[in-house]
Amino acid sequence: MSSKDDVLIVEDSPAIGMLLKNYLEKLGYTQIHTCTNGSTAIETFKELVALEKHPIVLLDYMLPDMDARSILTQMLEVQPNARVVLETATEKDDVGIKELIRLGVYQYLEKPIRFENLKSIFETIEKEQSFFEEEPEQVKILKQEKQDQTQIHDQINFIINSSKQISLNLIEQLIGFSNESITSYLKELEDKGKIIRIDDKKEIACNQCDSVKITQTFYCPSCKSSNFKLGKLIEHYECGNITEESTYTNDVCPSCNKTIKALGVDYRVMQNHYICNNCKGFSSEISTDYLCLKCENKFKFDECRWKTSPNYKLINM
Ligand SMILES: [Zn+2]
Numbered sequence: 001m002s003s004k005d006d007v008l009i010v011e012d013s014p015a016i017g018m019l020l021k022n023y024l025e026k027l028g029y030t031q032i033h034t035c036t037n038g039s040t041a042i043e044t045f046k047e048l049v050a051l052e053k054h055p056i057v058l059l060d061y062m063l064p065d066m067d068a069r070s071i072l073t074q075m076l077e078v079q080p081n082a083r084v085v086l087e088t089a090t091e092k093d094d095v096g097i098k099e100l101i102r103l104g105v106y107q108y109l110e111k112p113i114r115f116e117n118l119k120s121i122f123e124t125i126e127k128e129q130s131f132f133e134e135e136p137e138q139v140k141i142l143k144q145e146k147q148d149q150t151q152i153h154d155q156i157n158f159i160i161n162s163s164k165q166i167s168l169n170l171i172e173q174l175i176g177f178s179n180e181s182i183t184s185y186l187k188e189l190e191d192k193g194k195i196i197r198i199d200d201k202k203e204i205a206c207n208q209c210d211s212v213k214i215t216q217t218f219y220c221p222s223c224k225s226s227n228f229k230l231g232k233l234i235e236h237y238e239c240g241n242i243t244e245e246s247t248y249t250n251d252v253c254p255s256c257n258k259t260i261k262a263l264g265v266d267y268r269v270m271q272n273h274y275i276c277n278n279c280k281g282f283s284s285e286i287s288t289d290y291l292c293l294k295c296e297n298k299f300k301f302d303e304c305r306w307k308t309s310p311n312y313k314l315i316n317m
C-alpha cells in the first residue's frame, strides 16, 4: 500500500497542535508539519506542493494574522484539489463557516476535537482518495468503453453519501461524463425513496470549460494581495488616524500619542473590516474572482456562465 500523505496542521494554540499531532501519529501519519499562523502555513503548503505532495490541511478557523477564507483560497489557487479540513468551535450554520464550506473546505471538524471524529474524517479522506485518484485508469475505462453499471452506481452512491445536497451537473462533473445511465440510476434512487428531487439548482460554471467545480478567490481591492484578515479598526476623530484596534496599546493613539477617552465621543470602532496584511489598506468589502478547479481558468462574476440542473437531496441511502 502507498504511504500516508503529509499533514499540515495550522493552529495557533500549541496545546491543540500537539493534541492533533498525537492523534494523527496514532492513525499512522508520520509526515506532520505544524504552523501557528496563516503566512507560514501558505509558505509550507507551497513548499510541499513543489515537492509534488498532496498534503491534508487541518485549518483553524480563527488565526491571529489571516482570515481562514484567505488561507483557503490561496491554497486552492496553488492546488485546486487541496484538501482542507476546517476546525472550528463555531456552529456549522454560522454564515462564515457556511461560506467556507461552499468555497471548497473539504471536511469540517468540530472543536473541542475528539479522536473519533478526527479518525472518521481521515478515513473518509483516504477512502475518497483511492476512489478518485489512485485509480484513474478505471475512470478512463468507464468513460470510453461499455460502462459497468455497478461501478457507476457505486460511484454515484459514494458521491451522494458524501454530500447532503447535490446537483446533477456536479455529479456528472465528479464522475467525468454525462449519460443516460446516471439519470436513470438517480430516478431509481428517487423511486426507492433514497433521494428526493428538490428545486433546480442554478450554478456558476466556468466560461471556458463549463465545469461547475468553481471556487472564489478573494483579494485586496488596492494591491490585489490575498493576504488579509477580518478585524476591528479604531478611528481617532481628533487626528483622523484609522488603524487596527491592537495598535492602540493602552488606549494610546499610535499616530498622535494621545489617549483615546470615550467611545462615540472622540473615537469610534469599525467592526468587520478587511485589513490587508500587505498594503495595510482596509475596506468593508473585499474583491473577488472565480477560479475553475478543473481548468484553472480565472474569471469575473459578470463573465461567468450559469448552468441549471436538477438538484437532489439525500434522504436515506
Ligand atoms: Zn490620534
Ligand SMILES: [Zn+2]
Binding pocket: 220, 221, 222, 223, 224, 225, 276, 277, 278, 279, 280, 281
Ligand atoms: Zn492591499
Ligand SMILES: [Zn+2]
Binding pocket: 206, 207, 208, 209, 210, 211, 292, 293, 294, 295, 296, 297
Ligand atoms: Zn474551467
